[in-house]
Amino acid sequence: MMEIFIKCVILSFLMAASCNLFFETLLPKRTFPFRWLRHMSLPTFMVGFLLIAFTPIPPFIFQPVRFVLTVMLTALLYFEAGLVRHMAFSLLLCSIYWITSVFLTSLIYLLPPLLHESLFSAVEDIAGSIFLCLIFIFHLRFKNHSDKWLSFSWTFTSFFPLLNIIVLLSLSMMDISGNATENRAMFAVVSGFAVINVCYFYFISKTMDKEEEMQRLRLFHERTQNQMVLYRDMQKSYDLQRRQLHDYKNQLGCIQGMLKDGQVQNALSYVSTLTGTLSKSVCLINTGHEVVNIMLSRKYQEAAEKGITITLSVNDLSTLTISEEEIVILLGNLLDNAIAACEKLDFGRIIQFKMILESNQLILSVRNPVKEPVLIKENKVVTDRRRGPLHGIGLLNVDSVIQRHGGTSVLKYNNGWFYFSAIIP
Incomplete structure (x- = not known):
């Protein structure tokens, strides 16, 4: 027995x-x-x-x-x-x-x-x-x-x-x-x-x-697209600056003429109108890093046009060593996903973004509300094949950049909010 x-x-x-x-x-x-x-x-x-x-x-x-x-x-x-x-x-x-x-x-x-x-x-x-x-x-x-x-x-x-x-x-x-x-x-x-x-x-x-x-x-295809987006945005930014510089000379001449003719009130009114116009078109985000400025400005304006508020917390990123392509992958995918999630909401459209460089570490986080619960397994968002073969590719690209630099990231869903945070040496 x-x-x-x-x-x-x-x-x-x-x-x-x-x-x-x-x-x-x-x-x-x-x-x-x-x-x-x-x-x-x-x-x-x-x-x-x-x-x-x-x-x-x-x-x-x-x-x-x-x-x-x-x-x-x-x-x-x-x-x-x-x-x-x-x-x-x-x-x-x-x-x-x-x-x-x-x-x-x-x-x-x-x-x-x-x-x-x-x-x-x-x-x-x-x-x-x-x-x-x-x-x-x-x-x-x-x-x-x-x-x-x-x-x-x-x-x-x-x-x-x-x-x-x-x-x-x-x-x-x-x-x-x-x-x-x-x-x-x-x-x-x-x-x-x-x-x-x-x-x-x-x-x-x-x-x-x-x-x-x-x-x-698919990852390679999306990286290529991100790089092309960066080049197009930089070209648009340079073209806009050249046009503004050309217009700036004409506007100064107009203001000078008004002042010579004694039209002080008209000159002040024109300057006020001109200041309002410039504030909408000129990039007001200055992190010391040109590519970061361009990406954040573009996403900020894109979100504003869709009725979405982005709160930014940034500091001096002039010493950031991540390549331009990788910055586009990080910021482009994270903010695109957040904007797309907020577009589905009827109210409470807000994105909280943080990008701070301190103690030789880049702290990056995005927080936004979502309409439906997000299923996360092994620190990855479970993809939905019904949304197409490219669904979820963006976050995989983001993760690949973070791992390439020896960083760590955390994905979390809690009470209607999606959280992404990363620390990159």
Whole structure:
């Protein structure tokens, strides 16, 4: 009895470690009030498999259902993802384990009959060990690509693991223990099915690599657009300054003529009108950095035209070492997103912007109200594919600039407000 208990505990630990490693590779952990709760996923998985081990065995067809429900419910407690993804990943895990178990069983049937009894008694332990090794290999391959798995559409592809389980259950229920030819045929079928699964993973991997490459191309495209925007804005600013300088000479001549003719009141009225006109057209933002001035002035005027108020908190940025292109990426994307969010509001259109350089660090923050709640995972805004392929690209570009300079950023949604803050050395 004790031997059976120890065997169940070891097997439950192998399965729990495999499941926990699999989900840690793909999904972020949930946040809990107490930090120690984040580390309880492995014990909870183990408790689930111990319950499976020490409860009555259901009909064979329901055994995968019990496996999938145990894994999915535990993963829902500790890992952040939607129900569809949890279901798809749980089916995938069950599929991997079942094909490992069926492959080992069919392989044992090819060996001499004298070895069958001893090997069949250890098949679960061997399958659990191989299962853990396969998940560890999976972890090494995809541990830095959780974003790709989160963005991948699992609604359709989850049907393949489900089909896997159905086919494997059908094969497992076939009685082939007494026929060598059928044993070899079964092993060939299961081996072929294993190859199909390897191809399935290869297809998913290549598909995600392609999506990642497309994402890089979109990022590059947007950076190019941002740089062109900067050049156009600088050209507009220079053209405006030249026109104003030309008009300035004529206006001075007009004022001089009025004063010579003694028309003092007319001259004062003209100067007052001229001052009001200049205040609307001349850039009043001076941070000591030309590109920052241009970007903030343009966004300020754009927001004002749309009935949006921007409050600015800036200081001397003349020693800022970030490149012009990167400044455009940072300010352009952050303020464009804030303006776009405020445009959807009927009232309370305000953007609070801060850009201060102190102690050799750039402090950058944007705060604005939003109409709908913003879902944030792993410090990234969850993108909505319905809004087009470029949705969310701007913040990815912003994050890439911050990381390139060794900075850190924080995204937060709270009570109808979206917050972005960053510190860049």
